[in-house]
Amino acid sequence: MEMLANIVDLSKRILFKIRKLTSDDSIRAEAAFLYDAVHIYAKALQKVLKKGEDPKNGTAIINYMKRTCYRSAMGYMVYMDENGDAEGNYSLIARKALPDNPGEYGLFPVGIFTVDRTNHALPVQTGRNGKR
Secondary structure, three states: OHHHHHHHHHHHHHHOOOOOOOOOOOOOHHHHHHHHHHHHHHHHHHHHHHOOOOOOOHHHHHHHHOOEEEEOOOOOEEEEOOOOOEEOEEEEEEEEEOOOOOOOEEEEEEEEEEOOOOOOOOOEEEOOOOOO
């Protein structure tokens, strides 16, 4: 339990030093994925410690990651199935010429598809604002 108390204390101290991101701020996808991975691991580790299980038991930690859902750092809901696989939220991107830079191209989202947990069918197309 001492380890859990140290984790909670550290996270509180860190959270007060992080400035709030605004809608104008952008973070790299890789940073968001890393944040999500650490967050999922920390939540599972916290459950292991609360249950008095061995924090060195990777199987126990992984089992607490399965069948969970969370809001990702990028703002969408992610569901982890019984195998620990994240069920899809997909962005379809297209290569398009940059209007301000002739001869240069960029990647732009043209479709966003998310899994509807009430319906185990294929992902549903949504707009950038999350509306179907």
